Amino acid sequence: MKNLKTEFQDLPEEYQTLGGRGLTSTIISKEVPPTCNPLGPHNKLIFAPGIVTGTKAPSSGRISVGAKSPLTGGIKEANAGTKFAQMLGRMQIAAIIIEGKNEGDDYYALNLSQDNAGLVNVNKWVNRGLYEVYKEIFEERGEHVGIAGVGIAAEMLAANTGIAFNDPEGLPSRYSGRGGLGAVMASKKLKFIIIDETGAPGVTLADEELFKKGTKKLLNSLTTHDVTKPHGALNSYGTSVLVNIINEARGLPQCNFSVGQTDEAAQVSGEAKAEEIKKRGGTRPHSCHPGCVMQCSEVWTKKSGKDPVGVLEYESVWALGPNCGIYDLDIIGELNRACNDLGMDTIEAGNTIAVAMDGGLLEFGDGERALELMDEIRKKTPLGRILANGTEFTGKAFGVTRIPVVKHQAMPAYDPRAIKGIGVTYATSPMGADHTAGYAIATEIMGVGGEADPRSTKKAELSRNLQAATAVIDSTGYCLFTAFAVLDIPEGLEGMVESVNGVLGTSLTVDDIGPLGMDILKTERDFNKAAGFTKQDDRIPEFLREEKFPPSGEVFDVPDEELDSVFGD
């Protein structure tokens, strides 16, 4: 970005079989000095579609964005589902690397088409909400383009800033949200990437027969499994189906991790939301990218059925809702809209408001005041700048000691005291507190068959296997939710591996998933070590070990030695 130059390069031989997270983390580990300032000229921002992304493989429109994180100070990969990813795949672009830093005051957009790339001044789109700006970009450049962009919060180089991709309606609602990657992009003076796939050749398949055979098996498993099939739970209720499940398990953190179950939580559940969407005329089900068979997404609107927000995901509903003592879907919807508009991660933003509530800046449950705080960020006031820097920063500013973060990143919607296995993953993931790192893949995939006893504190093996499998899925371009089906239906998993072989011409087997995932994790952990992380960073905050979590009364009691044995390095 320093001299506003762009160039195309052939993909080096050693990167030929990499995609998504495997590729972003490898490039960062090779090219970014681990001790660099994340907002300085030496950090690099990488966009990489998954290996099968852009093909007809079902539910595979995912993109990984990576850099050194200004929030955690370690390596970061943040993943999103968007047509933008599929377009890059079809253009045969394995990665976009943004490097250097422009020292001027102007902001730029990268225009990228099949044979051309160039940077243009976009100051007209600075200091404005992303809903309005995305509309203008589509009007100016045509409905067919794909957009990645950063918002007002990133212009302040704040640590809670994500990268917004357009959803099928053109709304800025699909986020690589976590870890402050928006600020990395803005620090380089890059505001948008606008891609036009006209003339794209499509993904080259090394073995078309095998690819077709594999995707057919995978499709069969996705369309027959109870969780992922049409009219299944994800399709009917979206990811918020988890609100009632986790609340019932006494593990839904509410009022800044002070209680795990309430009757009110059901008011913002997936079932309640689906009913309301039907009444007011939003869209449900809906897909985040074309070709998804699960279609867990939706379009939430105001009561009038107008002013679409986009999707309200489980983590967002929880963070901006129950964790703030807010049980009103309309307020949650407007808070989510504000996060999308300003370019912020909803998990970090919700936790930020919750610790501010704990610190007395506002009352728990005060949704109107929470919305006003979003305007402080929009106006770039000193208070807004504090809030935009996330949960830990805000907690410290308001004298709060109950700050639910690991590696400076706020926790998602599962309390580690109630679900200890997820707690172990929060503690040890190279990404900081991250639910997706060990989301849904069972021990069965890895052929370990470990028992998952709720009272047992032996979680290291489970967490390690979950993290490794997730790292592989995040590299293929498949949505993590495909795991629900392929876990229970072995042909589905085989099909997934065959489809990857069909694209790459490799001969991977299901048994390779574990070692491949461990390689990616090692690359990421080595980067973090070189950046200064030690095992003392793989820890859960003290209050979660000491404060009994009502109503179950549990604490997080997994010993430090067990956490250290996850990776044993």
Place this chain on the structure above:
Amino acid sequence: MKVRVKIFGNLKDHLPEEFLNNRGPGIPTIISLELNTNSKKPYKIKDLIEHLELTPENLSHIFINGVYSGLKKNIAAGDTIALFPKDMALLYKWYFKKEEDK
């Protein structure tokens, strides 16, 4: 004995009408039940499922007072039992072992 049963998702569509007569408003469907128990034999989840004219195939997660439970788990007076349908088998099953009684 009296118990409270919370029915989630589309599971209510599988319940006979008689059980839904005294349901509360909103989500989930909450019904109060008076169960006929035999003091010699513990009343188990599987007995409740049968009483509700459901089958284990209709269900995924079962919680008794927030504890992830299997079909053999005993039910006591005053318990709250949460029943989730088959298609809501997300996440939880991987992290927890079902509690059972003999």
